[in-house]
Amino acid sequence: MKQEEEKKPQKMVPIKSADSDSHAFFEVHKKVYPRSISGYFMRWRWAMVFLTQFVFYVIPWIQWGDRQMVLFDIGARRFYLFGMVLYPQDVIYLAALLIICALALFLFTAVAGRLWCGFSCPQTVYTEIFMWIEQKVEGDRSARIRLDNSGWTFEKIWKKSLKQFLWIAVSLWTGFTFVGFFVPIRELGSELLAMQGSWQIFWALFYGFATYGNAGYLREQVCKYMCPYARFQSAMLDPDSLIVSYDPARGEKRGPRRKGTDYKAQGLGDCIDCKLCVQVCPVGIDIRNGFQYECIGCGLCIDACDSIMDNMQYPRGLIRFTTQNGVVQGWAKSKILRKVFRPRVLIYSAILIGLSIATVISMGLRQPLKVDIIRDRASLARIVAGGKLENIYRLQVMNATETAQNYRIRVHGLDGIELIEGQLVTVPATDTVGVSARVQIPYGSAGSGSHPIVFDVDAESGKGSVSEHSVFLVPR
Amino acid sequence: MSDFVNNFWSVYIAVITAVGVLGCLLLLILTARKKVVSTDDNTTGHVWDGDLRELNNPMPRWWMWLFVSTVVFAVFYLIAYPGMGSFSGQFNWSQVGAYDAEVRKAETDLEPLYARFTAMTAEEMSKDGQAMAIGANLFQNNCAQCHSSDARGGKSFPNLTDRDWLHGGSPEKIHETIVHGRTGMMPPMAAAVGGADDVTNVANYVLSLSGSPHDATKAALGKDKFVACAACHGADGKGNQALGAPNLTDDIWLHGWGEAAVIDMINNGKTNVMPPQAKENGGKLTPAQVDVLTAYIWSLSNKPDAAN
Numbered sequence: 111m112k113q114e115e116e117k118k119p120q121k122m123v124p125i126k127s128a129d130s131d132s133h134a135f136f137e138v139h140k141k142v143y144p145r146s147i148s149g150y151f152m153r154w155r156w157a158m159v160f161l162t163q164f165v166f167y168v169i170p171w172i173q174w175g176d177r178q179m180v181l182f183d184i185g186a187r188r189f190y191l192f193g194m195v196l197y198p199q200d201v202i203y204l205a206a207l208l209i210i211c212a213l214a215l216f217l218f219t220a221v222a223g224r225l226w227c228g229f230s231c232p233q234t235v236y237t238e239i240f241m242w243i244e245q246k247v248e249g250d251r252s253a254r255i256r257l258d259n260s261g262w263t264f265e266k267i268w269k270k271s272l273k274q275f276l277w278i279a280v281s282l283w284t285g286f287t288f289v290g291f292f293v294p295i296r297e298l299g300s301e302l303l304a305m306q307g308s309w310q311i312f313w314a315l316f317y318g319f320a321t322y323g324n325a326g327y328l329r330e331q332v333c334k335y336m337c338p339y340a341r342f343q344s345a346m347l348d349p350d351s352l353i354v355s356y357d358p359a360r361g362e363k364r365g366p367r368r369k370g371t372d373y374k375a376q377g378l379g380d381c382i383d384c385k386l387c388v389q390v391c392p393v394g395i396d397i398r399n400g401f402q403y404e405c406i407g408c409g410l411c412i413d414a415c416d417s418i419m420d421n422m423q424y425p426r427g428l429i430r431f432t433t434q435n436g437v438v439q440g441w442a443k444s445k446i447l448r449k450v451f452r453p454r455v456l457i458y459s460a461i462l463i464g465l466s467i468a469t470v471i472s473m474g475l476r477q478p479l480k481v482d483i484i485r486d487r488a489s490l491a492r493i494v495a496g497g498k499l500e501n502i503y504r505l506q507v508m509n510a511t512e513t514a515q516n517y518r519i520r521v522h523g524l525d526g527i528e529l530i531e532g533q534l535v536t537v538p539a540t541d542t543v544g545v546s547a548r549v550q551i552p553y554g555s556a557g558s559g560s561h562p563i564v565f566d567v568d569a570e571s572g573k574g575s576v577s578e579h580s581v582f583l584v585p586r
Numbered sequence: 587m588s589d590f591v592n593n594f595w596s597v598y599i600a601v602i603t604a605v606g607v608l609g610c611l612l613l614l615i616l617t618a619r620k621k622v623v624s625t626d627d628n629t630t631g632h633v634w635d636g637d638l639r640e641l642n643n644p645m646p647r648w649w650m651w652l653f654v655s656t657v658v659f660a661v662f663y664l665i666a667y668p669g670m671g672s673f674s675g676q677f678n679w680s681q682v683g684a685y686d687a688e689v690r691k692a693e694t695d696l697e698p699l700y701a702r703f704t705a706m707t708a709e710e711m712s713k714d715g716q717a718m719a720i721g722a723n724l725f726q727n728n729c730a731q732c733h734s735s736d737a738r739g740g741k742s743f744p745n746l747t748d749r750d751w752l753h754g755g756s757p758e759k760i761h762e763t764i765v766h767g768r769t770g771m772m773p774p775m776a777a778a779v780g781g782a783d784d785v786t787n788v789a790n791y792v793l794s795l796s797g798s799p800h801d802a803t804k805a806a807l808g809k810d811k812f813v814a815c816a817a818c819h820g821a822d823g824k825g826n827q828a829l830g831a832p833n834l835t836d837d838i839w840l841h842g843w844g845e846a847a848v849i850d851m852i853n854n855g856k857t858n859v860m861p862p863q864a865k866e867n868g869g870k871l872t873p874a875q876v877d878v879l880t881a882y883i884w885s886l887s888n889k890p891d892a893a894n
Contacts, residue, residue, distance in 0.1 A: 135617050137644035335646060488731060489740030504726075504735045531736070544726065546736040 141258070142330055142394035144241065145251040145386070149413025151228075158229045159238055167283075170290035175512070182292050188540055194473070195510045195540050199480055206469045210462065215346075217458040221450055222352040222431065224343060228408030233332050236284075236325035237392065240277055247273045251389065277326050278318075285318025330393040333406055340403050349434040350449045354407055356387075356398045356429050357437065364398070380424050387411035387429060397429060479517070479574030480508040481567045490585050498550040500530075501582050505545045507567060509537035509574075516570040519547065523563030524582060526552045549582060558586040589672070596671030603670055607660045614653055693872060700874035703881075708757035711881035712888065721882025724875055728863060729883075737886050742841055742858055747886045750838050754827045755887065761880045764871070767862035770830045774855040778814040788812055789848040795823045796837040800845070 172179040174192060181190040189196040196203065218225050227234060248254045248269050257266055289310050290298050301307045302314060324332055333340055347353065361381035367373040381398070388396045390410045395402050397411045415429040436446040486502035494500045509515050516536050521529045532547035549563070561582045568575045590596050622642065625631050629639040667675040674680060703717055711717040726735060732743045739745040744752060753759055753768055779788050787808030792815075793800035812823070818831040825833035832840070841847065841856060863869035864876055871879065 135620050135622060135644060136647040136650050138647050331646065331648070335649070486730075486735050488734040488743070492738070492740060502734055502736050502738070544722075548736060 139331065140394075142392065143251050143254050144392045144410075145389040146245060147386075147390045147410055147414045147417065149410070149416060151409030151413050155229055155234075155238065155408060155410075159235050162230055162232075162235055163239075167287055170287060170295040178294050180291065181294060184292055194476070195478065195512060197480060197508055197510060199508075203469065203473060206465065206472075210465055210469065213458060213462045213465065217455065217462055219343065219346040220348065220351055220455050220458060222407070223347060223354070224339070224405070224407035227333065227339065227406035233324060233337070234392075234406065234408070236321055237329045239280065240325040241392075243276050243280070244273055247276070277322055281318040281322035282314070284321045285314035285316070288317045289314045330404070333393055334404050343403070348454065350452055352431045352433055352446075352450070353401055354397060354405055354409060354412065354429065355401065355432050355437060357427070358398070361398070361428050380419070380428050382418065382422065384418055386414040386418055390414045401434075477574050477576055478510040479515075479567065479569060479576050480510065481565065481576045481578045482506040482508075483565055483578050483580045485580055485583070491583055493553060494550065497553045499553045499584060500548055500550045503547045503549060503565075503580060505532065505547055505565065505567070506542055507535055507537050507545060508542045509540060511573050512539045514538045515574065517567050517574070518570060519545070520566045521547075521549055521563060522566070524551050524556055524561055526555050527563065527582070551582065556582070556584050558584045593672075596673075598671070600670035600673070603664065607657060607664075610653070611657045614650060614657070618650060697874075700878065703878055704874065706881075708881040708884045711878060712885035717878055718882060718885065721878050721885075724871070724879045725882055728871065728879070737883075744840060745838070746883055748838070749887050750833065750836050751827065752832055753830050755884070757880055757884050759827075760883055761876065763860065764876050764879060764883075765862060765864040766867060768830060768860045770856070770858040772818075772831075772851065772855045772857075774853060775814055776853045779811050779852060784808070784811050785849055785852050786845070788815070789845050789852060792823070792834050792848055793845065795835045798837060798843075
């Protein structure tokens with residue numbers, strides 16, 4: 111066992127920079143040519159590509175009744191989500207959703223590191239799609255390197271052109287789909303084909319260009335230099351988080367060996383220094399240097415090394431998902447996994463579940479009716495015929511259903527209070543109507559000052575019932 | 587027109603801007619060629635807290651090109667738009683200019699909406715649902731602040747839903763009121779009427795004209811003194827719309843009810859002003875909007891089933 115390692119600082123495996131000769135402030139970007147590998151994690155990555163892109167590309171085309179199922183109509187200030195019509199006043203649910211996403215991120219990262227980065231981030235997903243196109247057109251890793259290094263032959267021209275054509279096609283379709291979440295996608299399609307709608311064209315091209323640039327060219331540069339998640343992941347991990355780790359105790363000293371010889375007697379470890387783990391890495395690092403901020407936790411190096419271990423008939427797991435404590439303390443797999451359910455993870459889970467349930471219940475109990483009451487400021491109060499004291503109100507009645515509704519308005523809270531005008535209002539679907547309401551009380555029936563009253567607005571169909579508070583002012 | 591009190595400030599800002607942009611460029615040029623001493627393990631050499639080291643990785647060169655492109659953009663921007671002090675840029679952009687352009691565009695966009703109504707009379711518009719919806723919105727945004735959201739007004743703000751008009755209630759007169767505004771001016775009449783007792787008597791006579799509670803004796807004494815008022819309010823007290831003199835017999839008390847209020851009015855007079863609403867007179871409404879608003883306000887007191 112490696113108990114003696116516990117108290118001393120972890121043995122430093124020297125980090126070799128990409129080019130230790132260059133001492134300039136800036137370095138030229140060296141293109142990363144990831145080698146393709148098949149394995150458990152690769153299959154998971156592609157599963158996530160299909161899942162996320164199915165949701166993204168298919169959902170705008172689905173109809174709900176006579177409108178799109180998911181539509182964020184910014185122009186009309188209504189968001190349609192399945193059967194719900196959301197008003198700007200419902201932005202609290204967006205806040206709740208974002209908080210839930212953040213907590214989920216904290217939870218998954220505390221458990222298994224950068225799962226988001228390696229498997230579901232749009233950057234990783236689109237880079238995978240674009241790299242797959244590149245690989246299909248230009249060939250495998252060595253073929254691609256050879257092609258880039260060669261001069262402009264006919265082969266290079268048609269291959270590069272085809273790749274660019276496919277990339278641009280995917281980018282344009284992606285941009286079009288993105289805008290289709292905000293403008294009904296079928297109408298958008300005919301609009302764009304007729305080159306109408308300057309803002310739609312702009313956003314479709316902008317988003318398409320961003321996809322093209324990020325997935326085609328920037329790729330790991332986004333993860334390395336632009337995304338803040340890479341930088342604060344160290345704050346979200348602890349020694350019991352699963353990370354992609356190379357086991358130097360098992361692997362060192364690395365080096366090739368002749369078949370049939372006793373490599374352990376030669377002082378060699380399980381690592382044969384084939385550098386396959388470096389070749390498959392999409393961010394171009396060597397995981398044998400230890401846990402690095404560039405590592406997106408995709409696990410492809412695990413797939414690569416396991417395939418080599420199988421060939422060499424060594425046990426798998428020279429590179430594996432494990433925890434820092436697990437490696438340093440030499441824990442068994444079961445203890446490592448038990449440590450996953452530590453207080454931090456349990457607290458995150460509890461808050462996440464609680465908040466999710468609360469949000470779902472709140473949305474389920476939501477009234478499809480909103481009422482805002484503004485007491486007229488132009489006059490404090492009026493004395494009107496019949497010996498009555500009158501206050502005027504303006505009610506904004508917001509119908510959040512998709513059929514026209516008749517609303518009945520009543521008022522209570524003071525003796526003898528009456529609603530003279532504005533008892534019944536018809537509001538078209540998803541529309542807002544302003545109603546003038548005259549509220550009267552017998553003169554002298556209430557003392558001077560501000561009196562709380564309540565307006566009850568009820569839909570005749572039963573879909574929507576709201577009570578809103580206001581005040582009735584009696585002047586001295 | 588310069589925003590600065592002295593040309594010095596314009597130059598001051600231009601110099602700081604230029605120095606800033608050129609300074610960034612200088613920084614880029616200097617650092618592009620700079621060499622960095624690097625230790626064996628590619629760290630800065632410092633060790634914190636026993637074993638904490640900082641790597642000294644080079645930055646990607648495309649960052650430098652990105653920075654350079656911002657400097658290039660800055661140069662083009664400062665030529666095209668204001669930024670160098672009072673220099674207004676080749677495109678002559680200004681905040682006021684941008685606002686005016688937006689207003690013109692908004693009016694052009696709204697023209698088709700109002701086009702339908704230009705040929706209609708107020709009566710016809712009052713039957714058109716869309717015209718009335720537009721009119722209601724125009725009213726809430728421009729008129730309701732004074733005349734209340736239900737148009738029934740308040741103290742010193744006339745009720746627009748009744749048939750009692752100070753300056754005339756025909757569509758033409760309403761249109762005139764909206765475009766030019768109104769100034770109702772009653773001069774203090776105490777001197778013309780007589781002494782304090784005379785004023786009280788006249789006040790009671792005025793109250794008697796509308797059947798309001800009054801002292802009959804005083805009213806009888808005041809009748810002769812009412813001559814001073816008849817010049818504007820008419821011998822019968824029924825008012826004069828050409829002058830904006832109210833009808834005193836209608837039991838509508840815009841500026842207060844009762845003897846004390848009437849006495850105060852005779853003693854001190856009143857100037858009541860409605861500001862003009864048309865764009866050409868300092869307001870916000872275009873001619874098309876004034877037409878629709880006129881029809882809306884006319885409709886408030888001319889409902890088919892109204893019983894005023």
